[in-house]
Amino acid sequence: MSKKVLIVSGDAVEALEIYYPYYRCIEEGFEVVIASPTRKTLHTVCHDFEPHSETYTEKPAYRLESHMAFSEVNPAEFDGLIIPGGRAPEYIRLNEHLKSIVSHFFIEGKPVASICHGSQVLALVGEYIQGKEMTAYQACRPDVEACGALYKTETLHVDGTLVSAHAWPDLPGFMREFMKLMK
Numbered sequence: 653m654s655k656k657v658l659i660v661s662g663d664a665v666e667a668l669e670i671y672y673p674y675y676r677c678i679e680e681g682f683e684v685v686i687a688s689p690t691r692k693t694l695h696t697v698c699h700d701f702e703p704h705s706e707t708y709t710e711k712p713a714y715r716l717e718s719h720m721a722f723s724e725v726n727p728a729e730f731d732g733l734i735i736p737g738g739r740a741p742e743y744i745r746l747n748e749h750l751k752s753i754v755s756h757f758f759i760e761g762k763p764v765a766s767i768c769h770g771s772q773v774l775a776l777v778g779e780y781i782q783g784k785e786m787t788a789y790q791a792c793r794p795d796v797e798a799c800g801a802l803y804k805t806e807t808l809h810v811d812g813t814l815v816s817a818h819a820w821p822d823l824p825g826f827m828r829e830f831m832k833l834m835k
Contacts, residue, residue: 655834656683658730660722660750660773663688666738667696667713668820669767673734674716676827682834687725688718689747697738699820707791710739722749727756732834737768737789737819744773751776757813763833765815767826771796785809786816 657677661670670686677684688694696713722744727733733754735741744750754773757764758780766774771788774781775795782800787809796803807818808825813833817826 654681654683655731656685656729657732657734657834658725658727658753659684659686659734659736660744660753661686661688661694661718661736661738662740662744663695664697664710664739664743665694665736666699666768666820668698668823669736669738669770670694670696670716671714672820672823673736673765673827673830676831677734680831680834682731685720685725685730686716686718687720687722687753689722689744691718691721691724694718699738722747722753725749725753727753728760730757730762732763732830733757733765734830735764735766735770735773737770739769741769741772745776755780761813763813763815763830765817765826765830767817767822768792768819771816774801775799781814784814785811786814787818788816789819 698713699708768789771792778799787804
């Protein structure tokens with residue numbers, strides 16, 4: 653029986669951080685479901701680092717269908733969770749259903765992979781990441797530390813069943829470590 657992976661996201665998700673894990677999991681033979689606040693066409697964005705800017709820039713990218721709304725998710729049906737970054741985490745974390753979805757993966761000891769601003773979603777479940785070591789995009793360090801987690805400056809980190817990474821350049825290692833946990 654195939655493993656099943658849940659990706660939680662919304663509009664303004666960083667395109668590489670959702671597409672790369674989505675297709676990599678499909679390539680592995682996993683069933684992959686993208687959930688968002690409502691079932692809709694997601695509008696992804698491209699974050700890049702340009703010489704003229706002290707922070708990342710953002711441009712529109714591709715569209716991608718979500719398969720279900722958060723209210724439809726039964727987390728017990730999934731073997732792993734991926735939380736991409738971009739600006740999506742800052743608003744999806746306000747959804748009333750997301751906390752119980754994410755909590756389930758920590759309670760059951762299932763793999764969780766969070767990249768970039770995905771740590772803003774993990775702030776919902778601070779009780780499960782308190783004392784853990786993790787990394788995230790450097791602008792999210794205050795959020796990680798406010799939850800009681802130990803922020804690691806390395807661009808990829810694994811602590812038990814939690815895989816975390818800084819940003820899209822870290823996707824190969826991020827997915828390699830997630831796949832190890834899924835197997």
